[in-house]
Amino acid sequence: MADKKKILFWPDVYKEQGHWLPTLAWADYLSSLEEDGEKLYSIAFMGIMDCKQIVDDYNAANGTDFFYYPIFTKTYPEGYTAQVQATTNERWKSDHIMSLVYARFDDEDNMKDAGANESQVFEALSLRNFLTNDETDDDYYPDFYKGLDESAKDAFENGLDKCRNPDLIVSGFFTSMETAILYHLSQNGDDFNEDMKFAISTTYLRHPSEDPATRVLQNLNGFNDYQQRMLLNIVMPEDVDMDELEKEPEKSVEDFILPLTNLDEFIPCPKVFDYSHYEHGPKVHYVEPCINKELALPNGESPIDNWEDFLAEHDKIVFVTAGSQILDYKDKAVILFQSIIDAMQASDMNGYHLIICAGSTLVQELSSDYENVTICGWAPQHTILSALAESKHNGSCAIIHGGLATIKECVYYDVPFLVLPLGKDQMDNALRLEDCGINNRFHLEYIKPKCLRYFINQILQDYKSRLNLKKLSGVFHKSEESHIGANAIAHLATNGTLDGFEW
Incomplete structure (x- = not known):
């Protein structure tokens, strides 16, 4: 039997359950698919520490064991979402975008030469530890790793080994900019898998003009010209010229967002519920509603025992x-x-x-x-x-x-x-x-x-x-019974394209 395909879900940077829950329904179904008694896919999730609880609660309630890899632990330390009560745009920090950008480099000195601070170096190397075959030492494992006992450390390392360097990343609509960066890193970054595939999960019924590429343009408005030049000059060239990072990029913002227009996008809701006059392109797919199983209830937050x-x-x-x-x-x-x-x-x-x-x-x-x-x-x-x-x-x-x-x-x-x-x-x-x-x-x-x-x-x-x-x-x-979205994700992970998939 061929090696298992690795599917990574990254629904959102922030802890919004509505963006995470549909992907858990897909993950649950995908984890049940077998051939000759062997599971076909390794399933993992990635996100900030606060979102780990969502996956942990799902695992606890349903007997699943989805691996979770915490990222951006310096920018968004555990408890951030409870402490920061702000608008959606105010919660989002540009620091984590640059940490992702600096993951282009496999060398700490190059990251610092490009402007990375200590926190961004840590976050970039931690990302590389999961998304590439470049295995760094455990100094760059997520912060929470240090507090685990030996058994839990072994379990984490085992999960990391099984899920490292994914074949398919299903990211969220609200991480479209991060997806564009990851796409370019997969094509140009050291030790990244150039065959890595991407798809987008959109967990609300968006207007046809509010597509992922437009979302990236809105995000870029939060960066000044200098930051935009740095971003484009690091993630897009085949070879980075460290002396040219502040100069006008050879490739444009349009080149940066272009790959997003070719990604398959899954909307977990039957089309009959959306406005009939909304018409999306052929890469946008309305799929099953993803009605989740129950999550484990947080301790002390329910006055009812049974x-x-x-x-x-x-x-x-x-x-x-x-x-x-x-x-x-x-x-x-x-x-x-x-x-x-x-x-x-x-x-x-x-x-x-x-x-x-x-x-x-x-x-x-x-x-x-x-x-x-x-x-x-x-x-x-x-x-x-x-x-x-x-x-x-x-x-x-x-x-x-x-x-x-x-x-x-x-x-x-x-x-x-x-x-x-x-x-x-x-x-x-x-x-x-x-x-x-x-x-x-x-x-x-x-x-x-x-x-x-x-x-x-x-x-x-x-x-x-x-x-x-x-x-x-x-x-x-x-x-829901068709599992059409989950089956499409499986086909995409296995074949690298949805060509030939029967909708």
């Missing part, structure tokens, strides 16, 4: 979540949660039990002594939605923010749900639901004791919307 028993005890449930990036619209989320807590005390909400999933930070700002209210940092969303779909829970519903991941789960489980957009792409997603004949959008000002039951009844009794939801759920189930 969720199955808890859900069985309550017939009518209102489940409320505002997504994993709740701090991006914290004030609106607090108003949402508190308003629903208050509304639950109206007499016409008798018999209902409210479950609020508020996130690990915001849960500390909410409190309730009401018996019909349960407030969690995190809750097993799949378990809850699956239960609400059962006939026992007729009259139950979910109230969500409108993020694509949670919409897909509500549709998949055919659970009546209301959408209250709080920001980002959520209003667009609510409008897409209306295009599909599902009228379930409402506004924050309507969450009052006398209004909440009215809107719940509206969505429960809107039989046209319920029928359209059931139809859409059927499409999602059929698409």
Whole structure:
């Protein structure tokens, strides 16, 4: 049997679960593919230390053992995402881009001559340790390695050996610039695999003009002319002239982004849910919705020991979540949660039990002594939605923010749900639901004791919307069972192209 193909997922620099979870669904399926009793693919993930928890929690809950390689540990030390509450653009630092650029060199002195500081040298050599065949000593293993016991170190080194120098990197839309750099490094960098292939996972329904190349141009606006010249003069030439790094590059920004236009892009959502007038190029593929298995719940963030028993005890449930990036619209989320807590005390909400999933930070700002209210940092969303779909829970519903991941789960489980957009792409997603004949959008000002039951009844009794939801759920189930995206990734890793793949 031929050597296993190595597939590396790098969904995002930042910890946004919605960008990571679909890739875990692909990874889970790919890890199950075998020939003659041998697994066909080695699967790994790469990202900052804070994102390691997502993969660890998935492994813990599902018995998988996906290897995780932490990167940019100096730029984004463990705890960064909890400490930094800022806009998406403010979270992103240019330092990590230059660390990736300096990975072009296999020599520490060349990195420093090109302008790398000590942290960037460490991060660049650590990257090379994973992405190339140039094995450095363990001084350049990720920082967390030093704190492991001998058994854990052996396991890490074993995983590193199995996954080093990947054949295919599936990166995220929001790491498009990093993907362009890696592509050029694979063609020009010392010890990089020139046959390395790339693909992009886009975990939201983007406008056709907002393609990965356009995303890179936006990122480049954050660099001054000097930095742009340095970047292009290091990653693009076949031979780097250390004396010419500050001069006008021979190749242009257009040359830099051109490879992105030829990469396959996977959108984990059936096309029927997107706007019908959106037309992408032939390299963009709508695939299965990637409905994930459950992640292990963080310790101490769930007040319920046995969720199955808890859900069985309550017939009518209102489940409320505002997504994993709740701090991006914290004030609106607090108003949402508190308003629903208050509304639950109206007499016409008798018999209902409210479950609020508020996130690990915001849960500390909410409190309730009401018996019909349960407030969690995190809750097993799949378990809850699956239960609400059962006939026992007729009259139950979910109230969500409108993020694509949670919409897909509500549709998949055919659970009546209301959408209250709080920001980002959520209003667009609510409008897409209306295009599909599902009228379930409402506004924050309507969450009052006398209004909440009215809107719940509206969505429960809107039989046209319920029928359209059931139809859409059927499409999602059929698409999910096809594993079309995961199979395409497997074909790409094995053959280097999607030519001949049957869609």
